[in-house]
Amino acid sequence: MSNNPNSQPSSVLRTDTFDCVRCGLTVTTHAPDGGRRHHCPSCLHSRHVTDRVAGGPSDCRARMNPIAIAVLRTGDWTVVHRCTRCRELAAGPVSGDDNQLVLMRMAVRPLAQPPFPLEAFGDI
Amino acid sequence: MPRRTHDRRTRDAAGRGRGGGRRQRPKDVRHRPGGERGDAFRCVGCRLDVPLTAPGTAHRNHCPHCLAGRHVDRSTPGDRESRCRGRMTALGLSVHENGEWQLIHSCEVCGTLKPNRIAGDDNALALIRLALRPLADPRLRDRALLAL
Numbered sequence: 001m002s003n004n005p006n007s008q009p010s011s012v013l014r015t016d017t018f019d020c021v022r023c024g025l026t027v028t029t030h031a032p033d034g035g036r037r038h039h040c041p042s043c044l045h046s047r048h049v050t051d052r053v054a055g056g057p058s059d060c061r062a063r064m065n066p067i068a069i070a071v072l073r074t075g076d077w078t079v080v081h082r083c084t085r086c087r088e089l090a091a092g093p094v095s096g097d098d099n100q101l102v103l104m105r106m107a108v109r110p111l112a113q114p115p116f117p118l119e120a121f122g123d124i
Numbered sequence: 125m126p127r128r129t130h131d132r133r134t135r136d137a138a139g140r141g142r143g144g145g146r147r148q149r150p151k152d153v154r155h156r157p158g159g160e161r162g163d164a165f166r167c168v169g170c171r172l173d174v175p176l177t178a179p180g181t182a183h184r185n186h187c188p189h190c191l192a193g194r195h196v197d198r199s200t201p202g203d204r205e206s207r208c209r210g211r212m213t214a215l216g217l218s219v220h221e222n223g224e225w226q227l228i229h230s231c232e233v234c235g236t237l238k239p240n241r242i243a244g245d246d247n248a249l250a251l252i253r254l255a256l257r258p259l260a261d262p263r264l265r266d267r268a269l270l271a272l
Contacts (some may be wrong), residue, residue, distance in 0.1 A: 052236070067239075068228050069258045070216030077258060080216060080228050080237065089228065089237035091215075100270045107258040110217045115225055116248055124249070 021047050021063045031095035038092030039066065039079060044102050048083045052090055060086050069107045077103070168194050168211045179244035186214070186227065188245045191254070195231045197238075208234050217255045225251065 016029040020040035031037050039046040044066040051058035062085035070078045070091065077094040094103065111118070164175050169192030178184040183201040186193035191214040198205040210233025218226045218239070226239045242251065261267075 068216040068218035068226075070228060070230075071257045071261065075261060075263075077261070078216075080218065082239070089239065091230075091237060100267050104267065109219050110225055110255040113219055113223050113225075115242065118252070121249075121252055 021045060031097065033096050035093065035095060037095060038090075039064075039081065039098075041095065041098045044079060044099060044106075046081050046090070046092065048086070048088065048090070050090070052088065060088075062086065064090065066102070066106060069103065079103075079106075168192055169213070181241055181243045184243065185240050186212075186229065186243075186246075188243060189247050189250070191227060191246065191250050193229055193240070195233065195236065195238075208236070210234060212236075212238065214250075214254055216257075217251070225255075227254075 017026050018029060019026055020043065022045040023040060023043045025040055025042050027037060027040055027042075029037060031041075046064040046066075048058050048060040048062050048064050050056070051060075060083060062083050064081035064083050066079050067082045067089075068080040070080055072078055078091045079094055079098075081090045081092065082088070083090075164173050166173055167187035167190060169187055170190040172187055172189050174184065174187055174189075176184050178188070185197070185201065193212040195206050195208040195210045195212050196204050208231060210231045212229040212231045214227045215230040215237070216228040218228060220226050220241075225242045227242060229238045229240055230236070231238075
């Protein structure tokens with residue numbers, strides 16, 4: 001197995017699948033653009049399998065909710081997940097076949113619930 | 125007054141005084157180069173002098189002007205157990221279940237992500253710029269068409 005995400009995986013790994021923890025959809029491990037998936041493309045939920053603080057695999061294995069969209073310096077979108085059990089945060093890149101409606105709903109959610117009136121920004 | 129001079133002399137001789145008496149007054153000096161004052165800190169991003177008291181929250185954990193912070197806490201707010209001390213920049217914005225905004229800070233040194241509540245005196249323009257950053261993507265039209 002090659003660790004480089006840009007190289008094409010072998011034919012066995014290309015057909016490898018996992019089941020989504022939330023919606024139960026059977027998903028291929030590799031996205032169509034060749035990268036490895038971090039979340040379900042339908043509901044964008046994920047499973048806590050890697051420990052970002054200590055490194056290596058995590059014992060938590062709980063469901064991770066998508067909470068935010070972040071934009072990298074390159075302009076690519078990133079989904080920020082939070083574990084429902086241990087509250088750890090993790091970020092993963094968006095793949096090409098992710099559910100665009102769910103992504104867009106997360107991107108505009110802060111503007112739907114602003115903590116201050118947005119009318120004043122119309123003049124700027 | 126002779127009694128007072130006598131007191132001072134005994135305190136100097138003992139080094140720190142005898143205990144009791146008046147309490148030590150708060151210091152407003154830097155204890156080492158780049159050290160922190162007692163009631164304010166200097167932002168790592170824009171060098172603004174920020175007071176520690178913040179409206180709406182008990183923990184000031186980012187600069188109200190540029191929204192940058194320093195990686196000092198590990199698990200609970202205020203524990204100061206992280207040894208990283210790197211700069212944390214605001215990566216994105218999420219909405220908590222109760223409807224208030226949360227900043228997602230990412231450490232530029234170790235890559236840790238942390239959610240932080242916004243404070244009452246945070247720069248509204250910086251917050252709006254952060255909230256609008258995903259929507260300013262020029263590839264957004266393709267995404268919107270894909271969703272139909």
